[in-house]
Amino acid sequence: MKSVSTILFLLSVLLIVGAIWNTLALKRPGFYPPKQVLKKRASALAGGGGILLLVAIILSSF
Known part of the structure; x- marks a missing residue:
């Protein structure tokens, strides 16, 4: 179980x-993917x- 967590x-x-990388790419001028695509990808x-972090915390507590 430890290796899975x-x-x-x-x-x-x-x-x-x-x-974070995609969020920082929003600030760069001339970056190819449109800002809407970068926002969706970053979110x-x-x-x-976040979900994987919560699952890992739950599994590590057992």
């Missing part, structure tokens, strides 16, 4: 870092990272 923690960190990555 560790993997989930790592995945949640990767998703949250991806969300999806942050939501997935």
Whole structure:
């Protein structure tokens, strides 16, 4: 169970870092994907990272 929670923690960190990367890409001028696409992608990555983080915390408590 410890390895599963560790993997989930790592995945949640990767998703949250991806969300931060996409949020910072909104500030860069001339970045290709439209801002609406970047906002949707960042919110999806942050939501997935948050959910995985909660699941990992719950699994690590057992």
